[in-house]
Amino acid sequence: MNGLTQKERMELESVFSAICTKKEGKFIRFYREFYSLTFNKITQIKLKVKNVRMLKKF
DSSP states (O other): OOTHHHHHHHHHEEEEETTSSSHHHHHHHHHHHHHHHHHHHHHHHHHHHHHHHHHHOO
16 A cells, blocks of 8 residues: 555455455356356256257257
């Protein structure tokens, strides 16, 4: 924090306070759920493709 102007310190404090708010937790929760659902869908598609390939072999 040494060498920073008062304005820069205030900007840093506002960034840190924004990170620690409850709203930030909601965004993190949303992205975690979004990526989890996306990963599950991709996994399901991969399994379906794998099953189709196996059925074609028989």
